[in-house]
Amino acid sequence: xxxxxxxxxxxxxxxxxxxxxxxxxxxxxxxxxxxxxxxxxxxxxxxxxxxxxxxxxxxxxxxxxxxxxxxxxxxxxxxxxxxxxxxxxxxxxxxxxxxxxxxxxxxxxxxxxxxxxxxxxxxxxxxxxxxxxxxxxxxxxxxxxxxxxxx
Numbered sequence: 001x002x003x004x005x006x007x008x009x010x011x012x013x014x015x016x017x018x019x020x021x022x023x024x025x026x027x028x029x030x031x032x033x034x035x036x037x038x039x040x041x042x043x044x045x046x047x048x049x050x051x052x053x054x055x056x057x058x059x060x061x062x063x064x065x066x067x068x069x070x071x072x073x074x075x076x077x078x079x080x081x082x083x084x085x086x087x088x089x090x091x092x093x094x095x096x097x098x099x100x101x102x103x104x105x106x107x108x109x110x111x112x113x114x115x116x117x118x119x120x121x122x123x124x125x126x127x128x129x130x131x132x133x134x135x136x137x138x139x140x141x142x143x144x145x146x147x148x149x150x151x
Contacts, residue, residue: 002092008045009086015042018055022096032107035060035073037099051084051093059103066110067119068127076107 008016018041024034041055059076080102084093118128123136 003095004092005045005051005086006091008043008051009091012045012047015044017041018043018053020095022099024059025096025100032061032063032104032109034100034103035062037096037103039095039099045086051086052081053084054081055079057099057103059107061103061107063107063109063111065113065117067112067117068129069120070113070127070129072111072113074108074111076103078102078106 003020008014018039020039022037022039024036036059038058039053039055040058041053043051043053043055045051057076057078057080061074061076062071063074064070065072082098082102084095084098086093113129118132120127121134121136126134128134
C-alpha cells in the first residue's frame, strides 16, 4: 500500500500525525503470519530526501506453537523510530517491507499455546494435548534415531 509523503516533503521538519493500518503477510522463512499492523505516531521529512517515523507499532501475529504446532495468536506492541528513503520525484513510499522487517525481528519466535502444552508424540506425531492417554506400542526396530548414532 503506497503511503503519500508529498505533504511531509512540502513541509520539511514539520511533524504530522500518522494513523495507518497495513495488511500483513506470511513469512515463509519462519512460518509466522502477520495478520495486520497498526502504526500510530508522527512523521516528518528532512532535507526533502528522507521520511522519518516515530510510531507505536501494534502487530497481530499467528504462528505455530513450538510444541504441538497449533496456531497461536499473539499481539506485539513496540515503539520504534525508522527512516524511509524517498526517491526523487516520488510522492509515495511503501511502508510494508520496512515495517514487516521491524515486526519480524522483534517478535517472539518460540511461542507455546499454553504453559502445560504436552506437544506431539515423538514416535507417531499424535497431539498429546488432544489424546493425553496416548502411548505408542513400540518404536520400529529398524528405525535409527539420533540417540542411536551418538552411542
